[in-house]
Amino acid sequence: MNATAISYIVLVYTGDRPGAGTDANxxxxxxxxxxxxxxxxxxDSFFRNEFERGGTDDFKVKLPNDLQFGCVKKIEFxxxxxxxxxxxxxxxxxxxxxxxxxxxxxxxxxxxxxxHHYVIEHLDTSLPQFDEQKEQRQMELEENRKLYKLxxxxxxxxxxxxxxxxxxxxxxxxxxxxxxxxxxxxxxxLMIGIKSSKWTTLESLRNLYTAHRLPEPKxxxxxxxxxxxxxxxxxxxxxxxxxxCTHIPSKFGVTDNMVExxxxxxxxxxxxxxxxxxxxDLEIMEDVPCQNDTxxxxxxxxxxxxxxxxxxxxxxxxxxxxxxxDNPVFLPSDPPMTWLLAKMWYNNADSAYxxxxxxxxxxxxxxxxxxxxxxxxxxxxxxIFKLLAPHFLFLIAINTLALKTLISxxxxxxxxxxxxxxxxxxxxxxxxxxxxxxxxxxxxxELRQRGLxxxxxxxxxxxxxxxxxxxxxxxxxxxxxVDLYYDSPEKLSGDHEIQAWAKELVTPxxxxxxxxxxxxxNGYFTSNDQLILVLTSIICTCSxxxxxxxxxQYENYAFPPNYPMMLKGTPPKDKKPRTEKDILxxxxxxxxxxxxxxxxxxxSSKGTNCLGDFEVNFAFDPKAKDVKLSEIKxxxxxxxxxxxxxxxxxxxxxxxNSISI
Numbered sequence: 001m002n003a004t005a006i007s008y009i010v011l012v013y014t015g016d017r018p019g020a021g022t023d024a025n026x027x028x029x030x031x032x033x034x035x036x037x038x039x040x041x042x043x044d045s046f047f048r049n050e051f052e053r054g055g056t057d058d059f060k061v062k063l064p065n066d067l068q069f070g071c072v073k074k075i076e077f078x079x080x081x082x083x084x085x086x087x088x089x090x091x092x093x094x095x096x097x098x099x100x101x102x103x104x105x106x107x108x109x110x111x112x113x114x115x116h117h118y119v120i121e122h123l124d125t126s127l128p129q130f131d132e133q134k135e136q137r138q139m140e141l142e143e144n145r146k147l148y149k150l151x152x153x154x155x156x157x158x159x160x161x162x163x164x165x166x167x168x169x170x171x172x173x174x175x176x177x178x179x180x181x182x183x184x185x186x187x188x189x190l191m192i193g194i195k196s197s198k199w200t201t202l203e204s205l206r207n208l209y210t211a212h213r214l215p216e217p218k219x220x221x222x223x224x225x226x227x228x229x230x231x232x233x234x235x236x237x238x239x240x241x242x243x244x245c246t247h248i249p250s251k252f253g254v255t256d257n258m259v260e261x262x263x264x265x266x267x268x269x270x271x272x273x274x275x276x277x278x279x280x281d282l283e284i285m286e287d288v289p290c291q292n293d294t295x296x297x298x299x300x301x302x303x304x305x306x307x308x309x310x311x312x313x314x315x316x317x318x319x320x321x322x323x324x325x326d327n328p329v330f331l332p333s334d335p336p337m338t339w340l341l342a343k344m345w346y347n348n349a350d351s352a353y354x355x356x357x358x359x360x361x362x363x364x365x366x367x368x369x370x371x372x373x374x375x376x377x378x379x380x381x382x383x384i385f386k387l388l389a390p391h392f393l394f395l396i397a398i399n400t401l402a403l404k405t406l407i408s409x410x411x412x413x414x415x416x417x418x419x420x421x422x423x424x425x426x427x428x429x430x431x432x433x434x435x436x437x438x439x440x441x442x443x444x445x446e447l448r449q450r451g452l453x454x455x456x457x458x459x460x461x462x463x464x465x466x467x468x469x470x471x472x473x474x475x476x477x478x479x480x481x482v483d484l485y486y487d488s489p490e491k492l493s494g495d496h497e498i499q500a501w502a503k504e505l506v507t508p509x510x511x512x513x514x515x516x517x518x519x520x521x522n523g524y525f526t527s528n529d530q531l532i533l534v535l536t537s538i539i540c541t542c543s544x545x546x547x548x549x550x551x552x553q554y555e556n557y558a559f560p561p562n563y564p565m566m567l568k569g570t571p572p573k574d575k576k577p578r579t580e581k582d583i584l585x586x587x588x589x590x591x592x593x594x595x596x597x598x599x600x601x602x603x604s605s606k607g608t609n610c611l612g613d614f615e616v617n618f619a620f621d622p623k624a625k626d627v628k629l630s631e632i633k634x635x636x637x638x639x640x641x642x643x644x645x646x647x648x649x650x651x652x653x654x655x656x657n658s659i660s661i
Contacts, residue, residue, distance in 0.1 A: 006063045008072075009096040012043060015089035015109075016054035017167070023083025024114065026051065028061075030095070032070035038063055051088060072097070072104045074121045081114035088112040091616075093120070105620040109380055110140070123620045124381050127485060128497045137379045141497075148375040152509055153403070156429025158365040159509045161372050161396050168396040197590045202580055205560065205587075214597060217555045223562040226332060229343050230304055230312030231460075233280065235647045237549060237556040237563065238354035239463035244451030245272055245279040245303065252301045253323030254316040258331055262315040263305055271305060275457050278304040278312065285349050286321055288427055291420025296570050298349045310459040317342045319571045326573045335577035344586065345571045348564045351557070352419045354549065355565070356427035360407070362435060363546040364659055365428065367392070368399050369514040370505065370538055377501040383485045384498060386618035387478070387535065391542040393608065393615055394660035406599070416588070416596045417565045436518025441537040443471040443545070462647030463548060465639070469632050470544045470650060475536045477627035482528050482535065484623055492525055499524055505534070543611050547655040554604035558597045560587050565596060603661060611655040 010028065014020055029040045043050065043059045050057045063069055072095050079088055089111050095104040106120040119133050131137050151162035161168070199205060209216040222228040233242040248254060248268060256268050263271050271277040285299035303316040317330040319342065330342035371392035378385035406412045407421055414420040419427070439445050447453040447464055455465060486492045493499075506523040507513020520530035556563040566588045572578065587593070609615055612626050629652040640646040648654055 005065045006067075006069055007098055008061045008063075009098065010043065010059045010061055011094040011096065012051065012057045012059070013091040013093070014051050014053060014055050014057075015091045017089055019053075019085070019087050020089035021053040021055070022051045022079060022086055022088035022112075024051075024079040024086040024088060025082055026077065026079045026088075028075055028077040028093075030069075030072050031074045031076070033073045034070055036067070036069055038067065038069065071100075071102075072122060074119055075106050076117055076119045077112075078117045079112055079114060086114060092620075107380075107618060107620055109616070109618065121381075125383050125386065125485075125619070125621045125624070126381055127491060127495050128379065128382065129491075129494045131379075131381060133381075137381060141377070141379055144375050148372045150369060150372055150509070150512055150514070154425055156432070157425060158361070158428075158432055159369045159372075159514060160365065160399060161368065164396055164400045168394075170394055170397045199584045199587055199590065202561070202583065205593075208590075208594070214558070214601065215554075217559045217562070219555065219562040220559050223559060224340060226313045227311050229314050229347075231645055232347070232556070232563070233278075233304065234312060234458065234461045235463060235645055237552045238350055238358050239461075239548070240358060240446065240450075241280045241282070241350065241353070242278050242304065242450065242452070242458075243280070244275060244457060245277040246451070247272065248303075249281065249301070251321055251323060252303070252316075252318055253327075253329045254303055254318070258329060259303070259305075259315045262313070262332055264307060275451075276306045278306070278458065280304075280350075282349050282353060283321055284427070284430060285353065288352065288419055288423045290418050290423055291414055295418040295566070295568075297352055297418050297423065298345050298571055300346045300349055302346055306458060312458070312460065314343065317346055319345055328573070328575055330572075330575065334575050337578035337580065337583060338572060338575055341572050341578055341583065341586065344561060344564055344583070345567060347562070348418060348567045351563055351565045352417065352423060352427065355413070355417065356419070356424040357431040359546075359549045360402075360424070361428040361431055362440065363541055363549065364395070364399050364402070366432070366435070366441075366514075366516070367538065367542050367659060368395055369509075370516070371395050373501060373504040373514055377504060378497050380618070382497055383481065383619070383621070383624065384501075384531075384535065386624075387481055388538060389618050390614040390616060391539050391658045393658040395542070395658055398660055412595070412599050416592055416599070418567060437516055437534060437537050438518040438520060441518070441541060442533060443467055443540060460644075462639075462643060462645070463650070466636050466647060466650035467544060467548065469635060470629075470652070470655075471536070471540055473627050473629065473632055474539050474544075475532065477625075478535045478539065479528075479532050481624055482532050486528050486531070489527070492528065492531070498531070502534075542658050544650060544655050546659045548649050550659075550661070551604050551606065551654065552649050553600040554597075557600045560593045560596065564588075566592060605661065606654070606656055608656045608658060608660045610653045611657055612652065614657060 026043045027040045028043055030038045041061050045059065075093060075095065090108040092108050093106040104122050106122065107124045108120060112118065119136060128137060147165045149162040150159040152159050206216065206220050219228065233239060259268065266274065280302045282300050285297060288297055290297055298319040299321050301318045302314055304312050305315045306312055315332065318327060320327045330339055332339060374385060374388055374392065407424065409421060413424055439449060444453055452458055452461065452464060502519065502521060502525050503523045504513045505516050506519050507515065509515035520533055525531045557565060561583065564587065567586045568588065569586050612629050633652045636651050640648065
């Protein structure tokens with residue numbers, strides 16, 4: 001052992017959250033790998049106010065000359081209740097061995113109670129069955145279970161946190177006050193005092209960007225084109241509804257004679273055989289209520305054809321499910337404004353599905369319940385907690401805020417969407433019943449179910465091509481982490497925390513669980529592969545999936561006829577010629593349009609770090625390396641240089657780690 005005295009530099013990182021700093025006295029001692037314990041040391045510096053919020057303090061500690069001490073294995077520290085501000089949130093403690101030139105890391109990320117002795121292992125990563133601090137671990141989990149409880153706040157919707165814990169609130173530098181930011185944006189863009197008014201021409205719609213100092217979406221130049229309508233299905237805000245067409249449903253009134261001019265000489269069956277025909281069937285939109293009786297929403301079917309230039313083009317639109325004389329099949333050869341109206345009414349239904357399910361229900365709400373049970377069942381020392389926690393940052397906070405300001409009676413959704421919150425909640429309740437983690441929540445399987453996993457089918461599908469790259473990278477990273485800590489079946493079966501987590505995942509929401517369907521093992525993991533699939537699904541949903549569905553909103557919704565969330569009047573029931581005035585009559589008044597633009601501008605802004613660059617890094621184990629995304633970023637950027645339509649939403653630098661907006 002050492003013949004001379006050992007000295008350490010102790011770095012103490014106080015958290016940056018309200019009330020994190022303390023005036024209390026703090027003491028510490030060290031244990032080596034043989035169980036030898038040092039005397040206790042008071043962490044104190046003359047003429048300095050230590051442990052201030054967001055601060056880092058350093059202390060020199062010198063061990064007794066005669067102490068035979070090896071490598072630091074764990075630390076024990078505590079505080080008293082002295083001072084007006086004695087509460088203390090501690091991020092971590094680093095111990096620098098000056099002689100060995102080695103840094104020992106002790107992640108904490110806890111509120112430190114007065115007079116309680118905390119013992120933290122180097123790197124603080126262990127499965128519960130091997131943790132020497134079982135009582136401390138259990139105490140903290142019991143406290144979390146009191147704070148984090150699930151509650152179904154809206155009948156039929158996924159469960160959410162019963163009440164938001166203080167630690168889940170937005171950080172000071174990430175306050176997201178919808179009313180304040182919306183008002184400020186309105187001031188910045190000269191929108192205060194806008195009166196409700198009609199549109200005079202389609203061109204006047206484009207003038208509003210110059211008048212109100214907002215960026216003009218690219219779609220203003222292409223929104224009327226059929227190729228643009230096709231691109232929305234594969235590179236727009238909702239690129240997960242289109243499927244390979246294997247047969248024409250009997251309810252769809254399309255015939256060979258109708259679409260023959262648009263299939264490059266092929267019959268319907270020949271186009272199906274060549275895998276060049278694709279379909280969207282929004283049957284789920286049947287019977288969806290609107291915000292009031294003056295609005296209508298369609299339940300359309302649309303047929304698309306991939307031409308010889310690999311362009312996806314619409315060839316038939318039926319706006320309601322049951323064919324009949326008052327529900328015609330609209331065709332590209334119909335009068336131009338009639339065909340345009342049919343596309344707009346389809347996009348209106350698609351937008352309702354996107355906002356309610358693709359975006360809100362299948363990312364925000366499902367993931368909130370999972371974040372709650374993660375806090376309830378996994379200790380902060382658990383490697384899987386450390387893996388998941390960065391992807392839940394601000395999720396509960398943004399959902400709590402959204403339910404108060406956006407998705408509330410008389411709120412934004414009621415103001416700008418045909419279906420309002422009544423239809424939105426109806427859709428979520430309907431869609432959640434069918435959502436499965438091993439299908440809709442697993443990207444390759446979801447694509448396979450739609451017949452589009454093979455990149456030789458539907459050649460221009462940027463969402464698929466980029467999302468698969470990222471999914472595989474995240475899955476590979478998760479596999480390394482899981483296999484590192486569960487290197488035998490006994491370690492997985494013996495991990496009571498992860499098994500309790502698995503059980504709450506599948507426990508019906510009526511019984512206090514998340515009620516997630518399609519979880520491999522159905523509440524008990526028996527193999528690493530099962531756990532890997534679930535973890536990959538969660539991380540992908542909170543990051544790249546949400547990113548692909550959220551951040552294109554301004555580009556899609558900020559020009560009202562391109563992707564109308566609200567349409568007035570009734571959908572066309574015949575093919576008689578329509579005019580520009582008919583289009584303008586269907587578009588909401590100026591006040592509604594500007595309100596839509598303001599909010600989607602805010603929702604499309606990114607306020608947290610990009611994927612892999614964590615705001616809080618819980619994992620310090622050097623063997624648990626982060627996912628490497630630089631090569632994927634280069635591939636996607638190279639693709640976008642040659643794509644006829646760049647798809648930027650899945651560039652890793654544009655994807656936040658979590659659902660934070």
